[in-house]
Amino acid sequence: MLRTIIAGVRARTARLLLSSVAIMLGVAFVTGTLVLGDGITEGMRDEFAKSARGVDLSMSTTGEGPQAETGISQATLDKVRSTPGVQGADLRTVVGAAMLTQSGKAKPATVGPLASTPELREYDLKEGRYPTSPTEAAVDVRTLATAKVSIGQQITLLDKQDGKHPFTIVGTFAQGANSMSLAGSEHFVVLPEVMSGLTDELHAYGLVAKAAPGVTQEQLVADVKKAVGEQGYTFRTGEQLTTETLAQISSRSSEMTQVLLVFALIALVVAAMVIYNTFTILVAQRTRELALMRCVGASRGQVFGSVMAEAFVMGLFASVIGLLGGLGVSALMQVVIGAVSDDNIVVRLPLAPTTVLAAFAVGVLITVVAAFLPAHKATKVAPIAALRAQLDSHEEVARTSKVRIAFALLLGLAGVGVVAFGMNLDEEQALLVTGTGTMLLLAMVVTLGPVLVGPVNRVLGVLPRALFGVPAKLASGNAGRNPKRTAATTAALMIGVTIVSLVTVVATSAKETANAEVDSRFPADYTVTSSVGSRTLPQGMAAQLAAVPEVAKVAPVAAFGVPGPADGGAYLMATTPEMIGDLVKPKATSGAITGLKSGDVAVNSRFAERSGLAVGSTLTLGADATKRDLKVVAVVEGLDASGLVTLDTLRAFKPADDGFDSIMVKLRDGVTAEAGRTAVEKVTDPSPIAVIDSAAETKAQLNTQVDQVLAFIWALIGLAVVIALFGIANTLTLSVLERTRESALLRALGLTKGQLRLMLVVESVLMAVMGAAIGLVLGIGFGGLLVKGMSSDSFPIAFAVPYGQIAVMLLAAVVAAMVAAAMPARRAGRTSVVAGMAEA
Amino acid sequence: MGQSMSAVASETSRVGTQAAVAANGLVKVYGKGDTAVRALGGVSVEFQAGRFTAIMGPSGSGKSTLMHCLAGLDSSDGGSVHIGGTEITGLNDKDLTKLRRDRVGFVFQAFNLLPTLSAEQNILLGLELAGRKADKQWFDTIVDVLGLRDRLKHKPSELSGGQQQRVACARALVARPDVVFADEPTGNLDSRSGAEVLDFLRMSVRKLGQTVIMVTHDPVAASYADRVVLLADGHLAGEIQNPTADSVLSALKHLGA
């Protein structure tokens, strides 16, 4: 028997290779996502581990006592340093500064002190050296690239008062972080004593110490506790710190891995369908051969075994290649992410045993499981089938369709039920439950596939028939001749397209809604903001802008969080009283915002709900000296803060803060956007941090973000779609082989080579469009359901269909199908008529 | 009986001095070098229009090869073939395809029909490929003579072997080709179904003036023809006019088949 199997595999090498491609891609995708997830985790681990490495004791403030406000003081550090058993200690702190770029505009930057104890540094030197004088700085290698500076050059940092601090760059360091694990501002390291010059409120959030040789971490903690007192501090040993930080990462990165796994699952389902389909066809084509084996005395078990053994060998072989491919996929994705985020990244390819296990589980198990049904079917082949001339599957479809419809009905009912239930839930839950419901409905359509193929094929066949005549007619007949096969082939693509269009519809809807909101919320033409989050715009700028002749009105906006007396607190936004209801006008759901006076507040509806506020009630904010009662005069929607107050109300909570977060500018009627921008720029140009946003630019920024996420998802599902297209090419190739005689007959009767090729291309396109069209209809419908489910009265999302993108998808499906048909068509065209007729 | 029948045939316009199909020194070699097989070693033969000719010979004598070369299905390695005055040996694939479509009809031993098409669609397939309309009267005549009227909507899988071959005959004739080639058209049929098909082919020659060239192993089938051409080892080995089953059998014995 083994010899027969090996001979069989040899004889069908080409077909098996082709079929293996589906498995390889499936395995590659699953391992690719797993490796990517592990890579991200490893990146984060490295980064976090650096903050804990070398540390024997870590001290942080608890939020009580004076140090909660001021951070850990220099005096405390000195006390720790002089404690016996301490080899070295350093404060951990960062200062938000601004880095002056070549364009003269500032970019947010983070500056940290160079730890005096080398073991306590959270970063590694890459090139040059660490700063040794107050005018020197080391820079993150990534900053070096983005800021386009090099060692030996000068860089200028700005403090809060726009004071300039020039530094010479003497070295670069790596933080062990990559772009995925650490979001972007620029990083610098300077001598500790320089830090206080950059800010007047240096806040050390932590203190780390290294133990002298022979001193245990516990001993060290006990000694330091004694020296500085326990009040207001949390102490951890280095080990505790490490475990805690690592726990933090795994929970964060596992979320990412989960998302990736969902996509891997989709790819898996698609790959499984393609594999299943391939084996079904392979067995169908070998019916005569298997029957002959039965004729000459092979038992059912032997026939079953031979098909399964073949599947096993194929799965094993494909898994190995797929695993290697997966590493490539992962590396590629990391490079792409790096390119998109404009960052030089470290490509990590950790190959965990679980990944290898998953690869083989997927490749071998799925193949064997997918082959089970066909193998079982093979045992049912009657020996006389060897003698029968033609095999047709029509009756088979008719026989199973009742069971099929009943099962589909069940899935449909369950799906509708779950969707209906999801509709009544809140945002995130609605997304999950409604999403599950739509997947049930998708399963229903997949189950109904063979029944749907006939009618859909007839409808779709109309256009090509009208365009191409007889070859298209033949193609349409071919696409519909074996409904099960066509359904299984197109289902893979349908699933992929459904999910792509669903995600796209949801994202587009969210985007459009956000855009509409930006429009309604920004009645101003321009908004001047600070490019550095921690830095506000100077007080005088509002007046300067108001004095520009082209400017009609100006609304300076300030915002910050104000603590509450007991718990919570509120994030308040403020502008001048005249501008409330003018340039700043959130929609009031009760009360009115016009005429909002000092001491009044208009609260966000969600905040109102959470804090039990309504028009007329009182909101108490502030602590001690600044404590104050605010009168709620309105409940509003579409406010990016908990409450809206007048500027003087806000300033009373934090008199030291006198800058603005943004200044809205409305141009006089008749002033062109260009002239207006030039006029505004005259005021903002001297300030390095002031940048001008227009509503259009804000939208563009927002849309870029959504589009980036979407592009990532497209790339992920794109792989599933590629697998599905391979499925089509596969089916087509196998069908062409199966129909060699038929093709020869057609050629004998007068079908030209070109027409024969056209026939196959049309057949391929028909199958692809069948899958894509149903997928699009489902995806858009499901997207609509999800949008409806997530949307609520307080947060309505408008359903928007990206027609352009959908047209692109359909077109892509058509083109891809043509490409998929290229090989089989070439092959069919090459076979000579006589040779074709001779084929058994 | 052959005499009187050919007199009927000669009344139709198709019968002329010109041959419908002619081969001149036709050579076909399969393979190369040591393993080369000379399937046709210079065959010169003419097939008169409006006549029913059978090609016979032992297995491997080159019957199918000759037919394929005559019909433009396969290329030859020497000599020439004319169909209705057109030399086909120099034609490219596209022109050959056109020629087959417009001027040649085929009936093969098996797999004559496309499983996706109904009997009627199969009959009209050749015409459709040529972009021609069927002559309704002619179509009806053929269908009625072949007794396919109530089977037109059926798929091939729903037809018996004999019915399938009759549909193939109908398709071959519906376009009024210059010549119909049949490669063992009754090879898969029982003697009654075979007789029906052969009767029809003979009728189409005698009554309708068709030209039919048929490859067969069966002396009884050959006896339906006006003439039998004998092949042996890729060479012409004689011919019999107005054959009977007995005369064919004895001729074949002579060849050692």
Ligand SMILES: Nc1ncnc2c1ncn2[C@@H]1O[C@H](COP(=O)(O)OP(=O)(O)OP(=O)(O)O)[C@@H](O)[C@H]1O
């Ligand atoms: N494709 C091919 N490659 C090599 N040799 C071939 C090929 N086709 C036919 N032959 C050889 O050419 C010779 C003639 O074959 P052909 O098929 O014409 O015989 P035939 O008279 O039709 O036989 P049969 O009565 O068995 O059908 C044979 O010796 C055969 O082996």
Ligand SMILES: [Mg+2]
């Ligand atoms: Mg033969």
